[in-house]
Amino acid sequence: MLLRVCERVAIVVSSAEAVREIYKGNEALFSERLSSPGIDEISRHGQGIVFAPYGDHWRLLRRILVMELLSARRVEVFRHIREEEAARLVWSVQAASSPSGGGLVNINELLDEFMTDSVVRAIFGDKLPDRAAFLRTVRQGVQLSSLFDLRDLFPSSRLVRLLPRRGGKAERQRLEAFRLMDNILKAHEERRVARDEDHEQDLVDVLLSIQREGAMRVSLTDGVIRAVLLDVFGAALDTTTTLLQWAMAELMANRRVMLRVQSETRSVLTGQSTIQDSALKDMNYLKAVIKETLRLHPPASFFTRVCLQNCKIHGYDIPRGATVLTNIWAVSRDPKYWDEPEMFRPERFEGDGDVDFRGMDFEFTPFGVGRRICPGIDFAHTSIEMALASLLYHFDWDLPKGFEPDKIDMTEVFGATLNRKADLFLRPIPYVPL
Ligand code: HEM
Incomplete structure (x- = not known):
């Protein structure tokens, strides 16, 4: 599908064949990201x-990310963070489900806390200065990056560039994010100089040490x-x-799947009071639930x-400079590739190959891809595996009294990520205490 939005030309790719042709045969031509003022x-x-932009700067950062920051080894180093945060999630569910609170928990809120704490600890460590302001600023940046302004739609217009910018919001967001990041870098440097033994290495430390030692033969500025x-x-x-x-919403709406994944979790973990990362490898149905x-x-x-x-894909001319939007959502619900695509059926991901x-x-x-x-x-x-396994192992889950599974609101809100519109309130029933 071709869309013309003001000066922009966008091609929407909605078939697996076209995705293959682009990213298997012609990937170098399609590795650039969108840019605009x-x-x-x-x-x-x-x-x-x-x-x-697709070039040396990106290549360098990509190498650091893949080999150092987000490598399998580094993810393994963060194992204790996942285990501790998952145990905290279980405690929070237990505490929030007290009879005085009607026995219901807002599971969306608790999962948000779990993920935020896990990601903050891995990237910035235990002590994040101005934590609330920092989270607010980052979320605002993600939201702004998914919006258009006139300069995005008329990138060549000098007149439009003179117009007031998004109320200066983006500029203010950028300056505030940089100010808060400077505090974070400073706090890390002070801890290093003071040889703070309690401080565990996080991703900020890794980047600062690459900067100091010129490791990986790169020089990184504070700005980068x-x-x-x-x-x-x-x-x-x-x-x-x-x-x-x-x-969690799909599991509540599909009781058969919930019972099967709970039974797998409980048989793998029999007799244990907490979950170790190493047990997750045997939970194949859980992996299928995540894929589905x-x-x-x-x-x-x-x-x-x-x-x-300029090139031809699938018989169509794609002009140089066109934005190519791969519609992940549409392809992964297309009946051409998936049986009963609207059904939540993790079994489709089971088996060899x-x-x-x-x-x-x-x-x-x-x-x-690519x-x-x-x-x-x-x-x-x-x-994700750790959090789900913990919730399914330690609790049985009910909907609020009188609420039927087919009434769970599955409305999506479109934005930088495809969020749920409604919070999900559930009644946890302790099964295996921590
Ligand atoms: C369920 C979770 C996630 C999903 C569904 C997701 C999805 C995506 C997608 C679709 C892209 C664009 C890829 C492309 O253009 O081909 C992307 C890029 C990226 N993601 Fe994720 N992501 C997730 C979690 C994460 C996490 C946990 C991190 C870091 C800790 C991360 C870091 C990045 C980065 C840095 C890029 C840009 C890569 C580049 O341009 O070279 N993502 N992600």
Whole structure:
């Protein structure tokens, strides 16, 4: 589908065949991200990674992310954070479900706290200065990056560039985010100089040590470190939280699946009072539940690239400079690739040779594909598995009295991530105490 929006030309890709043709044969031509004066402002002028132009700066940051910051080894180092935060989640559910609160918990809120604490601890450590202001500012940045302003729609117009910018909101957001990041970098440096033994290494420390030692033969400025950390944090937070919230909603709406995944969790963990990361590898049905949630409710409903050269895809001419929008949501609900696509059926992901999300199966691309595929897959997946396994092992779950599973509100709210419109209130019944 071709869309013309003012000066912009956008091609919407909604079939697995077209995704394959673009990202298998012609990927180098489609690895650029969208740019515009508005996006440049929010993306700190390409210093970060998410909107970095496809070139040396992006390649360098990508290498640091894949080999250091979000590598499998680093995700393993954060195991104790996941285990501790999951235990805290179980305590919070227990505490919030007291009879004085009517026995109901707002599970969306508790999952949000779990994910925020896990991501903050891994990236910034235990002591985040101005935590509330920082979270507010990052969320505002993510929201602003999904909006258009006139400069995005008329990038070549000098007149439009002279108009007042989004009420200066983006600029204020950027300055505030940088001020707060400077405090974070300063606090880390002070702890290093004071040789604070209690401080565990987080991602800020990793980047600062690469900067100090010139490791990986790169030189990083403070500006780049600030921008990259803000990008990684913004990319990690709402995507993972939203997915967890959808998974719980689907399990409540599909009792058969809930009983099966609970039974798997409980048989793998028999006799244990807390969950260790190592037990998750045996929970295959849980993994299928997560995949099925990613299929029906991909947190990023599309990803965007720009075509660098005139070319032909699937018989259609794609002009240089066109924005190419891959509609993850539509492809993963297309009856051409999926039986009964509207049904929540994790079984479709069971068995040998099942479809995976690592960019090789073009009908299922919740993390994107190719060179710019999400580098946070392992980080996201391990945290999501841990939280779900904990909730399913320690509790049985009921809907509020008189509320039927088919009445659960599944309305999506479109934005930077595909969020749930309604909070989900549930009654936890303790099964295995911590
Ligand atoms: C369920 C969770 C997540 C989903 C569904 C998701 C999805 C995506 C998608 C669709 C893209 C665009 C890929 C493309 O253009 O091909 C992306 C990019 C990215 N994601 Fe994720 N993501 C998730 C979690 C995370 C986490 C936990 C982190 C970091 C800890 C992260 C960091 C990034 C970064 C840095 C990029 C930009 C990569 C680049 O441009 O080279 N994401 N993600």
